[in-house]
Amino acid sequence: GAGVSQTPSNKVTEKGKYVELRCDPISGHTALYWYRQSLGQGPEFLIYFQGTGAADDSGLPNDRFFAVRPEGSVSTLKIQRTERGDSAVYLCASSLGGQNTGELFFGEGSRLTVL
Amino acid sequence: GENVEQHPSTLSVQEGDSAVIKCTYSDSASNYFPWYKQELGKRPQLIIDIRSNVGEKKDQRIAVTLNKTAKHFSLHITETQPEDSAVYFCAANKAAGNKLTFGGGTRVLVKP
Numbered sequence: 001g002a003g004v005s006q007t008p009s010n011k012v013t014e015k016g017k018y019v020e021l022r023c024d025p026i027s028g029h030t031a032l033y034w035y036r037q038s039l040g041q042g043p044e045f046l047i048y049f050q051g052t053g054a055a056d057d058s059g060l061p062n063d064r065f066f067a068v069r070p071e072g073s074v075s076t077l078k079i080q081r082t083e084r085g086d087s088a089v090y091l092c093a094s095s096l097g098g099q100n101t102g103e104l105f106f107g108e109g110s111r112l113t114v115l
Numbered sequence: 116g117e118n119v120e121q122h123p124s125t126l127s128v129q130e131g132d133s134a135v136i137k138c139t140y141s142d143s144a145s146n147y148f149p150w151y152k153q154e155l156g157k158r159p160q161l162i163i164d165i166r167s168n169v170g171e172k173k174d175q176r177i178a179v180t181l182n183k184t185a186k187h188f189s190l191h192i193t194e195t196q197p198e199d200s201a202v203y204f205c206a207a208n209k210a211a212g213n214k215l216t217f218g219g220g221t222r223v224l225v226k227p
Contacts, residue, residue: 041220045216058214059214103164106160
């Protein structure tokens with residue numbers, strides 16, 4: 001498709017379970033970002049990839065969160081031992097990348113609910 | 116790291132009136148300031164951005180102003196219409212960092 005695609009759109013899981021969220025960026029975009037958005041708040045930065053490497057993972061809240069982008073395209077955000085506080089919308093975005101920041105194209109998000 | 120504060124958190128205006136949203140940032144090295152609009156249940160979308168080498172930028176009914184000395188920037192929407200109702204987010208970034216820091220958002224309601 002033409003836009004950023006995220007799956008699943010909704011995920012309900014139980015506390016302690018493992019979750020994977022997938023992001024398929026716009027073709028040709030080398031930069032990929034994960035943000036987390038809680039209700040009524042702005043997107044909170046988690047991690048940024050330039051190509052296959054995580055250029056900045058300073059926003060990951062703890063070691064239960066991990067993200068990969070093995071071939072420089074699709075990315076997976078992995079959350080281990082989920083907690084109720086992890087409930088949020090996880091937004092993925094992509095951009096052309098490079099030295100100058102440009103427009104971020106967001107996906108529709110994956111809404112995670114931890115019971 | 117960068118910290119972006121946004122005010123007000125909610126804004127109600129009559130159709131046809133103007134709306135102004137203000138943001139401050141903390142990192143004087145930031146030089147890219149975009150604004151995103153997020154309709155209910157939808158993805159954030161860029162509506163306008165400004166870089167630190169200009170003080171003002173306009174695009175039809177929306178404009179953004181930047182004061183680097185005071186480290187604040189504002190979004191102005193004129194002749195508001197019901198379809199302007201949404202949550203607006205400001206953000207700031209350093210060109211080489213590529214990590215946008217967002218404000219907390221302003222929920223704008225345009226009353227017909």
